[in-house]
Amino acid sequence: MIPGPTPVPENVLSCMSKHPIGHRSGDFQEIVQKTTEQLKWLHQTKADVLTITGSGTAAMEAGIINTLSKGDQVICGDNGKFGERWVKVAKAYGLDVKVIKADWGQQLDPDEFKRILEKDTDKQIKAVILTHSETSTGVINDLQAINNEVKNHGKAITIADCVTSLGACNIPMDDWGIDVIASGSQKGYMIPPGLSFVAMSKRAWDANSKSDLPKFYLDLNQYLKTVNKNSNPFTPAINLYFALEESLTMMQNEGLNNIFSRHARHQKATQEGIKAMGLNLFAKEEFGSPAITAVHPENIDAESIRKSIKNNFDILLAGGQDHLKGKIFRIGHLGFVNDRDIISVISALESTLDKMGQLKAPSGKGISKAISILNNA
Numbered sequence: 001m002i003p004g005p006t007p008v009p010e011n012v013l014s015c016m017s018k019h020p021i022g023h024r025s026g027d028f029q030e031i032v033q034k035t036t037e038q039l040k041w042l043h044q045t046k047a048d049v050l051t052i053t054g055s056g057t058a059a060m061e062a063g064i065i066n067t068l069s070k071g072d073q074v075i076c077g078d079n080g081k082f083g084e085r086w087v088k089v090a091k092a093y094g095l096d097v098k099v100i101k102a103d104w105g106q107q108l109d110p111d112e113f114k115r116i117l118e119k120d121t122d123k124q125i126k127a128v129i130l131t132h133s134e135t136s137t138g139v140i141n142d143l144q145a146i147n148n149e150v151k152n153h154g155k156a157i158t159i160a161d162c163v164t165s166l167g168a169c170n171i172p173m174d175d176w177g178i179d180v181i182a183s184g185s186q187k188g189y190m191i192p193p194g195l196s197f198v199a200m201s202k203r204a205w206d207a208n209s210k211s212d213l214p215k216f217y218l219d220l221n222q223y224l225k226t227v228n229k230n231s232n233p234f235t236p237a238i239n240l241y242f243a244l245e246e247s248l249t250m251m252q253n254e255g256l257n258n259i260f261s262r263h264a265r266h267q268k269a270t271q272e273g274i275k276a277m278g279l280n281l282f283a284k285e286e287f288g289s290p291a292i293t294a295v296h297p298e299n300i301d302a303e304s305i306r307k308s309i310k311n312n313f314d315i316l317l318a319g320g321q322d323h324l325k326g327k328i329f330r331i332g333h334l335g336f337v338n339d340r341d342i343i344s345v346i347s348a349l350e351s352t353l354d355k356m357g358q359l360k361a362p363s364g365k366g367i368s369k370a371i372s373i374l375n376n377a
């Protein structure tokens with residue numbers, strides 16, 4: 001139960017155990033055509049959604065280098081490890097980066113974006129770049145509110161890392177008017193790592209026509225040209241496309257609203273179960289990510305809890321990153337997760353704390369709270 005790679009359904013796995021087909025064959029073209037339509041459905045957009053062989057960071061980098069030019073002013077939101085990554089990518093390409101920070105575990109403040117964007121009367125800011133679900137801390141940023149400020153600015157585009165929010169909560173790309181969305185296969189898509197996706201609005205393509213940052217493998221114009229012929233510029237991870245077609249079909253059968261409400265139920269049951277057993281949430285509940293819940297145990301080494309759950313229950317949780325190592329652990333509830341998984345992890349946690357003599361609430365309080373949410377939400 002880490003936030004990625006997430007569990008892969010058996011039927012998706014078995015789709016991959018076929019001989020690869022030629023990537024210029026008619027059979028492969030059919031898969032590209034179908035998955036491209038399915039990806040548009042998932043992004044709730046009529047815009048282009050392009051598939052890259054590479055991890056989520058490739059899609060993030062593609063978003064930047066295909067829309068911006070050397071020296072462009074950009075704002076990066078940074079309230080965790082993946083916000084930091086945006087800053088690093090933007091600086092690597094010589095952009096003029098202004099960082100809006102929030103402490104790890106806090107949400108980015110849309111008013112800070114508003115203030116800076118309103119002051120930019122000569123429209124020098126070309127992009128606002130942020131992480132939607134900050135996996136390192138379990139915080140969801142208010143993408144809609146920040147994007148509204150970008151829309152009021154009128155010239156900048158929004159580039160969003162939706163790597164752990166797409167397929168977990170509602171992100172209507174066209175309704176909200178988001179310009180670039182980056183995501184990766186090993187998350188809500190329920191398939192192994194190796195594919196990433198960039199959705200580009202018309203405004204993003206307008207920006208692309210002026211963009212002079214260097215690009216070759218990640219030049220999205222090549223992907224656009226070939227996707228229009230149901231193909232791909234290079235040899236893609238063909239077997240991952242088999243998996244993608246199957247997993248997106250599963251998602252379509254479940255339906256977007258059902259997927260979002262399943263994640264919301266699991267998030268709530270996890271949060272409430274943790275509180276009921278006397279543990280602290282790292283991020284406030286109101287801005288907890290639907291994909292991941294970070295737990296901040298007081299006076300106990302978070303790593304010892306995590307290791308004990310792995311050793312005794314074979315459930316893998318994620319640890320804290322950087323300065324949060326040993327301070328927090330993170331429970332992923334993203335993608336192919338069901339009620340049994342939530343019940344197992346909350347019970348395992350409660351049992352582990354009990355064994356360590358660290359359970360602060362009566363035994364069973366956490367799991368009964370989680371079950372009541374699962375049964376009634």
Ligand SMILES: Cc1ncc(COP(=O)(O)O)c(C=O)c1O
Pocket residue numbers: 003004055056057058082131133134135136161163164184
């Ligand atoms: C929020 C977020 N952004 C981006 C990434 C992309 O990482 P990768 O390049 O390892 O797929 C991840 C992966 O964990 C993530 O959680």
